Amino acid sequence: xxxxxxFKGYGKVDEAEERAFRQRTRRRLIILVASGVxxxxxxxxxxxxxxxxxxxxxxxxxxxxxxAAPSELTPSxxxxxxxxxTQYPDSCFSSISAAETANATNPEHFFRLSLAVAxxxxxxxxxxxxxxxxxxxxxxxxxxxxxxxxxxxxxxDRLNDSISSMAAGAGAGAGDGILSSSKINDMKTWLSAAIxxxxxxxxxxxxxxxTLTDTVRAAMENSTEFVSNSLAIVNRxxxxxxxxxxxxxxxxxxxSPSSSSSExxxxxxxxxxxxxxxxxxxxxxxxxxxxxxxxDYKTIQEAVDAVPKKNETRFVxxxxxxTYNETVLLDxxxxxxxxxxxxxxxxxxxxxxxxxxGTPTFSTATFAVAGKGFIARDMTFVNTAGAAKHQAVxxxxxxxxxxxxxxxxxxxxxxxxxxxxxxxxxDCDVTGTIDxxxxxxxVVFQNCNIQPRQPxxxxxxxxxxxxxxxxxxxxxISIQKCSITANGNVTAPTYLGRPWKDYSTTxxxxxxxxxxxxxGWIEWVSNVDPPRTIFYGEYQNRGAGAGTAQxxxxxxxxxxxxxxxxxxxxxxxxxxxSEWLPQTSVTFxxxx
Numbered sequence: 001x002x003x004x005x006x007f008k009g010y011g012k013v014d015e016a017e018e019r020a021f022r023q024r025t026r027r028r029l030i031i032l033v034a035s036g037v038x039x040x041x042x043x044x045x046x047x048x049x050x051x052x053x054x055x056x057x058x059x060x061x062x063x064x065x066x067x068a069a070p071s072e073l074t075p076s077x078x079x080x081x082x083x084x085x086t087q088y089p090d091s092c093f094s095s096i097s098a099a100e101t102a103n104a105t106n107p108e109h110f111f112r113l114s115l116a117v118a119x120x121x122x123x124x125x126x127x128x129x130x131x132x133x134x135x136x137x138x139x140x141x142x143x144x145x146x147x148x149x150x151x152x153x154x155x156x157d158r159l160n161d162s163i164s165s166m167a168a169g170a171g172a173g174a175g176d177g178i179l180s181s182s183k184i185n186d187m188k189t190w191l192s193a194a195i196x197x198x199x200x201x202x203x204x205x206x207x208x209x210x211t212l213t214d215t216v217r218a219a220m221e222n223s224t225e226f227v228s229n230s231l232a233i234v235n236r237x238x239x240x241x242x243x244x245x246x247x248x249x250x251x252x253x254x255x256s257p258s259s260s261s262s263e264x265x266x267x268x269x270x271x272x273x274x275x276x277x278x279x280x281x282x283x284x285x286x287x288x289x290x291x292x293x294x295x296d297y298k299t300i301q302e303a304v305d306a307v308p309k310k311n312e313t314r315f316v317x318x319x320x321x322x323t324y325n326e327t328v329l330l331d332x333x334x335x336x337x338x339x340x341x342x343x344x345x346x347x348x349x350x351x352x353x354x355x356x357x358g359t360p361t362f363s364t365a366t367f368a369v370a371g372k373g374f375i376a377r378d379m380t381f382v383n384t385a386g387a388a389k390h391q392a393v394x395x396x397x398x399x400x401x402x403x404x405x406x407x408x409x410x411x412x413x414x415x416x417x418x419x420x421x422x423x424x425x426x427d428c429d430v431t432g433t434i435d436x437x438x439x440x441x442x443v444v445f446q447n448c449n450i451q452p453r454q455p456x457x458x459x460x461x462x463x464x465x466x467x468x469x470x471x472x473x474x475x476x477i478s479i480q481k482c483s484i485t486a487n488g489n490v491t492a493p494t495y496l497g498r499p500w501k502d503y504s505t506t507x508x509x510x511x512x513x514x515x516x517x518x519x520g521w522i523e524w525v526s527n528v529d530p531p532r533t534i535f536y537g538e539y540q541n542r543g544a545g546a547g548t549a550q551x552x553x554x555x556x557x558x559x560x561x562x563x564x565x566x567x568x569x570x571x572x573x574x575x576x577x578s579e580w581l582p583q584t585s586v587t588f589x590x591x592x
Contacts (some may be wrong), residue, residue, distance in 0.1 A: 019138055034240060051433055073285050078105040079543065085236035087470065088225040095226060107241065111233045112166060118226035119159045122194070125152040128219055129201070132212070140208045140358060147362045148201035148216065154370065154398065155197035157192040159227070165190075183476075186240050189400060189442065191231040192473035193420040196440040198224055199469050199501075200419070204360045204508040207391075228470050235472040265424055265571045267375060267401050267580010268375075275338055276405055276586050282477060285318035285340075300328045300339075300349065309333040321346035327353065327366060330399075334371035343380035344408045344429070350382040354389035361414060365396035372421075374399035374586055376407050383411035387433060387456045393417045397441070404428055405584045412455065413438070417478070418443040422575040426586055431487050435465035437477060438500065442575050444478045446588060451487035452494045461490070462522060463495030468502040471533065476505030476571035481589065484545070485514045493517040496538075499530040499556075507561065507569045509539035512591065516545025521552045532556050539566035539592075 008233045061262075074393055076097075083092035096110055104110070133145035165183050198220055205213040266272060287303045288295030295318075297303045305318050307330075314336050321342040328349060330337060341347025351366035353359045367381045374397070385392035394411040397404075400421035408429040409416045415432035418439035420540050428448045430437060435453035437445075452461040463484065466477045477497075484495070497506050520538070523530060534556035538548060548559035558565070571577035574591035581588050 034046030124556015265577025268584015354385035518550035
């Protein structure tokens with residue numbers, strides 16, 4: 001058995017791509033330094049313009065310039081400064097200049113145009129993947145291109161959500177059309193997910209070493225760069241303008257009830273809290289699944305198929321005790337589903353799809369959910385393929401504002417795929433071997449039992465593999481107040497994780513770490529330090545494996561985060577949980 005293949009993981013970056021990334025990073029630093037002064041002028045002018053507009057409209061009634069920047073800042077100069085914050089300033093400037101129809105100097109106007117440009121490029125990709133798939137005979141390549149088609153379609157939806165949110169924010173009383181902080185956070189999340197979706201296509205092709213990888217990468221070049229540009233603009237400029245222009249947002253946030261005393265983040269309402277906390281369930285389920293025929297359906301997928309599309313209110317499914325051997329998919333049209341079982345040891349969903357037998361990693365999940373607002377309680381998700389089958393996912397989620405409570409995930413390599421968007425896991429058990437918590441969502445695990453198990457001979461365990469690809473993505477893995485303890489007798493070396501991609505971000509804090517290799521972390525490519533751009537850190541951990549004296553010395557690793565640094569990865573800050581989790585009634589700690 002060639003065990004080294006299993007260490008490769010999902011969509012490994014090759015050395016040539018790594019060198020290109022380092023060269024691109026150096027060029028970016030030079031451009032940022034050269035453009036810094038002009039960018040400050042643009043932001044200052046935009047803020048000054050808004051203040052003047054407010055004074056004119058509320059005081060003397062003399063009209064005003066609508067927040068336009070002073071005349072010495074030309075549209076071209078303003079756009080160049082806006083584009084300087086992006087990863088691809090040349091494509092940003094040329095694409096938005098080509099779409100420009102007004103003599104504007106407002107950064108928000110350019111952001112709107114950037115979204116339109118990105119959508120124009122992105123919406124071509126699903127059809128492209130379908131056409132390419134119809135022309136190839138290789139089974140593996142056809143399956144990978146099927147993944148591409150699906151995730152491209154998801155990415156288009158993320159862009160549509162962002163464009164709709166931008167349109168809804170203008171003129172809605174949010175302060176001169178500026179978006180609220182919650183809408184800005186939404187767009188950061190959705191644009192981050194759109195980048196992840198596109199990257200997932202390349203992952204699927206790379207893991208089979210497809211000769212089509214470079215062809216598809218070239219076809220994606222414009223969409224990849226344009227979405228990245230939009231994300232950079234909203235992250236680096238629109239957020240800053242909102243902070244300057246709408247102080248009312250700070251007041252509103254400050255007056256929100258504190259979530260630190262609750263176990264669940266604030267996006268969950270009182271009714272949903274009761275559903276999660278009440279053992280008997282406070283509301284009757286809309287549908288019941290029971291293998292013995294006593295419910296509405298005998299399989300979970302049948303119940304899921306019966307859920308109304310894009311349901312705006314909570315839809316409850318009760319899955320009675322039993323072992324359900326099926327592959328379940330809640331696609332992106334299944335919104336606000338709450339699914340609960342009779343307990344982790346009683347309601348079990350199991351499958352065995354795996355990479356070795358020809359299924360792309362993305363498609364191996366026993367249970368997969370994409371629709372927003374998903375909540376699961378008191379269930380177990382298993383992939384029984386075993387270590388020899390390599391990548392075999394038990395649970396995959398791209399559900400935004402999702403909560404998983406008192407659930408268990410059991411597999412070996414790639415157990416839990418936290419793919420994209422904002423996710424929260426509380427009081428869960430996760431068992432696996434290599435990269436068994438991975439993906440590129442913004443995810444917080446709280447009060448969970450994380451359990452490495454014995455892998456195959458000559459293998460090691462890596463708990464996490466985080467896939468942040470773009471510096472402006474608001475993604476990462478945060479493990480807080482958890483227990484990291486071996487499942488059974490584990491003699492293989494165990495590490496907290498390894499950096500999957502260039503900006504990989506993982507933080508372990510306030511957790512109990514038992515047996516662990518003293519290095520703590522391990523390289524993705526053996527004996528090659530990861531890029532300086534990763535962010536890995538530990539904070540106030542305890543236990544036999546918590547000592548950091550012999551940890552790795554990577555430039556991007558911090559053995560002792562400050563309270564301020566760690567605070568950025570709490571539920572309240574990292575996934576804005578204080579805004580949406582209280583609606584679910586799931587217990588959470590909002591701060592350190």
